[in-house]
Amino acid sequence: MDRSNKPSAIGVSGSLPQPSVSVKDTTIEASLPSGESVTVYLYGATVTSWKANGQEQLFLSEKAHLDGSKPIRGGIPLVFPVFGPPPQNHATSTLPQHGFARNSTWEFLGKSSSDSGPSDLAVKLDFGLTHNMLSEEFRKAWPYEFGLVYSVTLSKDGLATSLHVTNEGKQNFEFQVLMHTYLKVADISDIRVKNLESKTYVDKVRNATSHTEASNALPITEEVDRVYQDLNPEKPIVVSSASDGKPLFSITREALTDVVVWNPWIEKAKGMADFSPDDAYKNMICVEAGSVSAWQTLEAGDSWEGGQSIKSRL
Numbered sequence: 001m002d003r004s005n006k007p008s009a010i011g012v013s014g015s016l017p018q019p020s021v022s023v024k025d026t027t028i029e030a031s032l033p034s035g036e037s038v039t040v041y042l043y044g045a046t047v048t049s050w051k052a053n054g055q056e057q058l059f060l061s062e063k064a065h066l067d068g069s070k071p072i073r074g075g076i077p078l079v080f081p082v083f084g085p086p087p088q089n090h091a092t093s094t095l096p097q098h099g100f101a102r103n104s105t106w107e108f109l110g111k112s113s114s115d116s117g118p119s120d121l122a123v124k125l126d127f128g129l130t131h132n133m134l135s136e137e138f139r140k141a142w143p144y145e146f147g148l149v150y151s152v153t154l155s156k157d158g159l160a161t162s163l164h165v166t167n168e169g170k171q172n173f174e175f176q177v178l179m180h181t182y183l184k185v186a187d188i189s190d191i192r193v194k195n196l197e198s199k200t201y202v203d204k205v206r207n208a209t210s211h212t213e214a215s216n217a218l219p220i221t222e223e224v225d226r227v228y229q230d231l232n233p234e235k236p237i238v239v240s241s242a243s244d245g246k247p248l249f250s251i252t253r254e255a256l257t258d259v260v261v262w263n264p265w266i267e268k269a270k271g272m273a274d275f276s277p278d279d280a281y282k283n284m285i286c287v288e289a290g291s292v293s294a295w296q297t298l299e300a301g302d303s304w305e306g307g308q309s310i311k312s313r314l
């Protein structure tokens with residue numbers, strides 16, 4: 001029977017263009033119809049490229065190892081369950097620097113997209129890592145039953161990364177976490193890092209001594225390796241241009257109250273075999289959102305979630 005008020009079929013031309021996701025052997029790439037894109041290696045679930053406003057936003061060393069033989073130098077390596085060299089007499093003591101997440105192969109769990117309108121079209125890629133996916137060496141070094149789900153969300157607005165940690169075992173465990181983001185900049189001498197003023201930081205270049213940040217617009221003029229603590233995650237860390245005062249990046253966080261600011265400068269850059277070219281320290285600044293100045297304790301069955309959201313060239 002014909003309905004007099006039958007709705008007309010929605011033509012193909014009326015549907016919104018959708019994000020595209022391509023799953024390859026070692027990488028997942030996603031892009032939005034508006035041109036933004038992201039590439040994630042299964043090795044480390046490392047984001048190696050984020051393009052927005054027609055430009056690459058992340059620094060990736062020309063000599064970064066992309067074959068799973070070494071953590072990737074650039075992009076966003078994920079640090080878990082320990083930041084830096086592990087302390088002695090701790091459950092993480094025999095793990096490598098920055099833990100095992102960045103040097104383990106993750107599983108792609110799938111994509112989801114929200115399409116409530118062309119302006120807030122977003123695509124989310126989920127990656128998983130569990131105890132039984134680790135190498136034997138890492139399983140022995142950190143014998144806890146855990147589940148990690150790392151989500152990378154690309155929108156027109158920016159890039160968000162978040163980590164969900166679950167304790168699937170019977171024992172409590174402690175962890176630290178950090179999103180080691182290498183931001184690409186045209187000229188480090190033009191960069192200022194804002195919203196760190198009056199915050200306490202541990203200066204790893206000065207024997208891990210504690211200081212209070214005096215600058216409201218921190219220039220980078222030498223090796224910098226600082227752990228800023230107790231920040232309000234909602235207050236963005238802004239990387240701006242000194243010449244015109246314009247913000248280049250703005251980073252807000254959830255449940256991540258520490259921020260590491262790192263630039264290896266001349267000698268350290270030369271000393272890293274996978275850092276290239278030697279003077280590329282001029283084209284990067286790491287602003288790393290994390291929870292690293294203390295340990296998060298996760299009781300059996302519990303879970304924790306934290307993340308960052310980066311906007312570029314606001």
Ligand SMILES: O=P(O)(O)OC[C@H]1O[C@@H](O)[C@H](O)[C@@H](O)[C@@H]1O
Nearest residue numbers: 097098180204225226260262288
């Ligand atoms: O060379 P890696 O292990 O990738 O670490 C790079 C840097 O990572 C930073 O997060 C640390 O604060 C630095 O001390 C460290 O040098």
